[in-house]
Amino acid sequence: MTLSGAAPSVAYRDGNVLRWVAAYTASVSGDVVFFLTLSWAVTRMAGPAQVGAVLAVGAIPRAVLMLVGGVIADRYGPRRVVIGSDLARCLIVFGAAALMQFATTRLSMLFAVALIFGVIDALFMPAVGALAGRLTDVGQLGRVQGLRILAVRLSNAVGPMIAAIVLTAAGVAAGFGLAGLLFTLSVGLLLAVRLHRIQPSVPSTASPLADLKDGLQHLRRNRQLTRLVVVVGLGDLCFSGPVGIGLVLLIAERHWAAAALGWTLSAFSIGGAVAGILLTALNRIPRAGVALACSLLATAVLVGALGQMTTTGMLIAGSAALGTTSGVASALGNALLQRKTDPYYLGRISSVTSLSTVGLTPLLYPVTGVVAAVWGTGAFFAGCAVVCLLAAAIAATKSVRGSEL
Structure with a gap:
C-alpha cells in the first residue's frame, strides 16, 4: 500500500520510481567507470599482475561485511543508508582523483582506495536492494525490477565506452573524477526519492x-x-x-x-x-x-x-x-x-x-x-x-x- 492510501501510479509513470531508476543508473555507471579506472591505473603503475590483488582487497571487506550492511539498512532505513554510502563513495573517488592529479601516487594508495570502497559497498548494496522494494505498491514490484534490469544492462553497455573515452583523452584522474560526478548525480536524485511502503512502527532496540x-x-x-x-x-x-x-x-x-x-x-x-x-x-x-x-x-x-x-x-x-x-x-x-x-x-x-x-x-x-x-x-x-x-x-x-x- 502507499502512505496516502491512494492507488499507486504505474511504475514507469511514477516520478518517484523514475528518479530512483535515474539515480540507480548513475550509480551503476559510476561503479563501472570506477573499477575500469582503478584497473587501468594499477596496470599503468604496476602491471596487470597486480590488478587482481587490488580488486581482491576491495572484494574481501565487501563480502565479510555484507550481512552487517543489511542490519544497518533495516535499523536506520535503506534510503538514509543508500544516500550516506553513495555520498561516501563520492568523497573517496574524488579523493582518488585528487591524489592522481596532484600527489605522487603509490600502489599502496590504490590498495587503500579499493579497501575503503569495498567497505562502503558492503553498506550500499543491501540498502539499495531493500530500497527497490520500498518505492511503490507491491503490485508494481515486477515493473520496478524490470526497470532495474534495464538500468544495469544499459550502464554495463555504456559505462565502459564512456570510461575508455575519458581515460584516453584525459587520463586516470579524469576517470576517477567522472565516477565521482556520476555518484554525485545519484545522491542528488536520491534526495528526492521517498519510501512508499510502511516502515516499522517501532525501531529495533536490540543489538x-x-x-x-x-x-x-x-x-x-x-x-x-x-x-x-x-x-x-x-x-x-x-x-x-x-x-x-x-x-x-x-x-x-x-x-x-x-x-x-x-x-x-x-x-x-x-x-x-x-x-x-x-x-x-x-x-x-x-x-x-x-x-x-x-x-x-x-x-x-x-x-x-x-x-x-x-x-x-x-x-x-x-x-x-x-x-x-x-x-x-x-x-x-x-x-x-x-x-x-x-x-x-x-x-x-x-x-x-x-x-x-x-x-x-x-x-x-x-x-x-x-x-x-x-x-x-x-x-x-x-x-x-x-x-x-x-x-x-x-x-x-x-x-x-x-x-x-
Missing part, C-alpha cells in the same frame, strides 16, 4: 548481532522465502562477472578477433535491456513462479550451449538470447523475493542475496581460469548451466512455482 540473528532466523523459518533466496542467489551467481570472463577465454580459445568480444558483450546487455523493457510494459505477469522456473531453465540451456558455439555469429545471437532469459529470471526472482519479504527484514534479506551474487563472485574468477585451462572453456559454461538447472529445479518446487506478483 546489531541480535538483529542479524533475528533476520537469519526469519529466513530459516520461512521455507518459501528461503527457497527464493537460494533461487535468486544461484540464478545470478554466474552472471555477476564469471560469464564475462568465460566469454573472454572462449573467444581467445577459438582464436577469434577481439571485436567479437565487444559485440558479444553488447548483445548480452541489449538482450537484458529488452527483458527489462518487456517486464516494465507488462500489466501483469501470470503465474510468475512458473515463469521464473521456465526462464531459469532456458538460461541453463543457453549458457551450456554458449560454450559449444563454433562461429562468432552464433555466439553473438546466443549471448543476446542469454541476456534476455537471464534478465527475466533475475527480475522475476528479485520481485518475488521482495513481494514475500516483510519490509522490516528487507535489508537483511537483501544482504544475503547480495552476498551470494556480488560478495562471493570474485571467488569464482580463479575457478573460471583453472577450469578453462584444465578442461576447456566449454566445461566452465557447462558448470554454469548445472548451477542454473539447480536454480530452475528449486524454482519448480510447489512453494516457489505457486508464487504470484
